Amino acid sequence: MDQQASQAKRVSTSGTSSNRASTAKRSSTNVPKAPTSLDPNAIIANHAVLTGIHTISVAAGTVIHPHARIISTYSAVDIGPGCIVSEKAVIGLSDLSQDDPEGDLELPEIIKIGQNVNIESGTIVEAAEIGENTLIDVDVKLGAGSVIGKNCTISACSVVPPGETVPDYTVIYGNNQRRLNKSLQSTPVILDIKSKGHEKQLNVLQRLVPSNLAKWQ
Numbered sequence: 001m002d003q004q005a006s007q008a009k010r011v012s013t014s015g016t017s018s019n020r021a022s023t024a025k026r027s028s029t030n031v032p033k034a035p036t037s038l039d040p041n042a043i044i045a046n047h048a049v050l051t052g053i054h055t056i057s058v059a060a061g062t063v064i065h066p067h068a069r070i071i072s073t074y075s076a077v078d079i080g081p082g083c084i085v086s087e088k089a090v091i092g093l094s095d096l097s098q099d100d101p102e103g104d105l106e107l108p109e110i111i112k113i114g115q116n117v118n119i120e121s122g123t124i125v126e127a128a129e130i131g132e133n134t135l136i137d138v139d140v141k142l143g144a145g146s147v148i149g150k151n152c153t154i155s156a157c158s159v160v161p162p163g164e165t166v167p168d169y170t171v172i173y174g175n176n177q178r179r180l181n182k183s184l185q186s187t188p189v190i191l192d193i194k195s196k197g198h199e200k201q202l203n204v205l206q207r208l209v210p211s212n213l214a215k216w217q
Helices: 002-029 182-186 188-208
Strands: 036-038 049-052 056-058 069-072 076-079 110-113 170-173 177-180
Touching: 069 076, 182 188
Parallel strands: 036 056, 049 069, 056 076, 076 110
Antiparallel strands: 170 177
């Protein structure tokens, strides 16, 4: 009898654990699908996440990788043409309690990502705007309401505080050190080489990343 009771208890415990795991899995995937405006030439991976209540717009040629997250809970999101949003990158505000515990920040109506912006893996973008041709490297945090200019480079693991404005052609590196990229600013041929490099990368990704636009429309 004791052995039978022990076996029954193990079966019951196993069933409870299985139910909990199943419930947790359903909860993690039960996120509201955002309203969208998607160009037919955009590439959005099946395992990307577009969630929220405001419109998410994605322009032609942009590639959104698997497991990237676009969140429109507090603001609409407008991603310009030719952008790259890498795996595990996040665009949008998900939790204001961290960046704006006092409720002092003025939230943008639209988070705007300019043309040919490259957002690398693990980066969190809560900025109001990123200018064209800017590179945001891996594991960067752009605080809520910040504004990043065009042709900037934000190096890996950098943090831009909430509400801060970063001028055009700025390079952020090291322990929040900053300089102007005067070569890029004053030499059009260097900017052209950079643009062609981005275009080549984009062309490769457009062929490699399977798209499932229908899932988000």
